[in-house]
Amino acid sequence: MTSCKKSGARVFHCPRCNRGVAFDAEERAQLGLNGLLPPAVNSVQEQVERYRSMLSRFERPLDKALMLDSLHYTDQDLYFRLLIDHTDEYMPIVYTPTVGEFCQNFSRVFRYPRGLFVSIEDAGHVGELIDHCPQETVDVIVVTDGERILGLGDQGLNGMGIPIGKLSLYTACAGIHPNRTLPVVIDVGTNNEEYLADPLYLGLRRRRETGPAYDALIDEFITEARRRWPKVLIQFEDFGNRNAFRLLERYRNQVLCFNDDIQGTAAVTLAGVYSAMRVLQADLLEQKFLFFGAGEAATGIANLIADAMVEAGMPREEALKHCVLFDSKGLVTKNRENLAAHKLPFAHDLPEADDFLTAVRLVKPTGIIGVAAQAKAFSSEVLAEMASLNERPIIFALSNPTSKAECTAEEAYRGTNGRALFASGSPFAPVQFGGRTFVPRQGNNSYVFPALGLGAVFAGATCMPNTMFLAAARRLSELVSEEDLAQGSLYPPLADIRRVSAVIGAAVAECAYANGLATNPRPDDLEAAVAASMYEPRG
Numbered sequence: 001m002t003s004c005k006k007s008g009a010r011v012f013h014c015p016r017c018n019r020g021v022a023f024d025a026e027e028r029a030q031l032g033l034n035g036l037l038p039p040a041v042n043s044v045q046e047q048v049e050r051y052r053s054m055l056s057r058f059e060r061p062l063d064k065a066l067m068l069d070s071l072h073y074t075d076q077d078l079y080f081r082l083l084i085d086h087t088d089e090y091m092p093i094v095y096t097p098t099v100g101e102f103c104q105n106f107s108r109v110f111r112y113p114r115g116l117f118v119s120i121e122d123a124g125h126v127g128e129l130i131d132h133c134p135q136e137t138v139d140v141i142v143v144t145d146g147e148r149i150l151g152l153g154d155q156g157l158n159g160m161g162i163p164i165g166k167l168s169l170y171t172a173c174a175g176i177h178p179n180r181t182l183p184v185v186i187d188v189g190t191n192n193e194e195y196l197a198d199p200l201y202l203g204l205r206r207r208r209e210t211g212p213a214y215d216a217l218i219d220e221f222i223t224e225a226r227r228r229w230p231k232v233l234i235q236f237e238d239f240g241n242r243n244a245f246r247l248l249e250r251y252r253n254q255v256l257c258f259n260d261d262i263q264g265t266a267a268v269t270l271a272g273v274y275s276a277m278r279v280l281q282a283d284l285l286e287q288k289f290l291f292f293g294a295g296e297a298a299t300g301i302a303n304l305i306a307d308a309m310v311e312a313g314m315p316r317e318e319a320l321k322h323c324v325l326f327d328s329k330g331l332v333t334k335n336r337e338n339l340a341a342h343k344l345p346f347a348h349d350l351p352e353a354d355d356f357l358t359a360v361r362l363v364k365p366t367g368i369i370g371v372a373a374q375a376k377a378f379s380s381e382v383l384a385e386m387a388s389l390n391e392r393p394i395i396f397a398l399s400n401p402t403s404k405a406e407c408t409a410e411e412a413y414r415g416t417n418g419r420a421l422f423a424s425g426s427p428f429a430p431v432q433f434g435g436r437t438f439v440p441r442q443g444n445n446s447y448v449f450p451a452l453g454l455g456a457v458f459a460g461a462t463c464m465p466n467t468m469f470l471a472a473a474r475r476l477s478e479l480v481s482e483e484d485l486a487q488g489s490l491y492p493p494l495a496d497i498r499r500v501s502a503v504i505g506a507a508v509a510e511c512a513y514a515n516g517l518a519t520n521p522r523p524d525d526l527e528a529a530v531a532a533s534m535y536e537p538r539g
Ligand code: NAD
Pocket: 150, 151, 241, 261, 265, 268, 292, 293, 294, 295, 296, 297, 298, 326, 327, 328, 329, 370, 371, 372, 373, 374, 398, 399, 400, 401, 404, 424, 425, 426, 443, 444, 445
């Protein structure tokens, strides 16, 4: 029975309690719904199948996304049942790659207000907006300023599609209760000319605010959100480079927060590296990584790999030398001038190289990690060079969407004669090569960010130190079976995401307890308690 206090047709307009034709005879009688529904009572599974059949009629992913968005707004439980039971199928619709298109069309397809819209014109009054939110408790906020949405650049207010999509995954993957999540867009204007000229654009029609007024608005938002919900986790999402690193440094030790583009990506990639170590039966300390790209993903991953090496006993200065960056101007070296602060720890004493193949020859890495969104950067020459340097080269082509991948899975296996330890940012189908079937898997952030949230919220953590991200990476790699490794998979199947999230969530919570960062009591059986705390829609 629904806990809703509404009755009659009003229940159909409440996404939290609507069950449509799944209301049984008793509920229909009690809520005054007799005559307002067709007589048949469907099971949730039948409702799920009806939606799947309707979704299958749409060819375009964006149309499927819009239909799912409508379902989210009309029957929250059914939406999450569908997502949980068919994660593989619908995650690419609710999140990348379709969420990019959803953002680009956000103002043109806007129907249902969801979340919080804070604009620079609200400065000084953000607390009032936060008090308008209907949620009594919020566990997780995902906030963006829309400046760098995926690889699509400045999307302004339209970037709101990302926090909405990401919070759907917090719920579907890790059981964060949907009524306790809040997507937020901070609208400080946009420099996107197309949107500024679009009469249907819903954001502020002005150029981006930067400087002290921007900082003050972010600060006011964080202060007010924590005033109303003191334990809330704030996840920064898709901020531009200039703000992403700065905001993280400013708040990471004071506030329960993290940046998924930097830290979540790092944890999921390190997990893939740990899995590769299991295949190689090698030590992380023997590895050297060359990154194609030097932005949020690259430096996040490089920092966490260095942390993992330090944890394994290597001095930090030495560990940093095991990670080398290559950006749009070539190899990042000590001689380079005006390097951004996030690149400086990785500016090593190396000769210059302005093409990636030369850099590979100079650095002689055991692994290359592509995170520059430059398609085909891992050419056949680069792959052949990696294969001549290493018996089993680590090749991670993480750039999204698929069209931006540094190489396909097939190219990686063919280019290294089937020896690559491969992971990707976008999904690739299994590859037949040399009489074997390789099953590449995505280094998908969804393996970790929902679980990081679950663990932090469960423990009532006060902040998220790097040890939590290391713990998440280690635990994720441990969940990869020997059979997975034997077929070339460095990650577990995405279909196992609920179990994976519960286990990683417990590891993250354990880290909070062990480091004196938890404010909630620790149950005896942590893993069982974390799993039991997860929201489960009717089904
Ligand atoms: P970013 O904008 O912060 O960084 C991009 C970097 O690429 C910059 O350092 C830039 O100098 C470099 N670059 C641009 N052109 C280049 C060129 N021609 N040669 C060499 N370097 C060049 O972006 P980000 O957040 O680091 O994301 C980068 C890519 O990684 C995106 O495609 C994103 O989708 C992908 N990504 C994947 C995952 C994942 O698979 N789990 C997670 C995060 C990001």
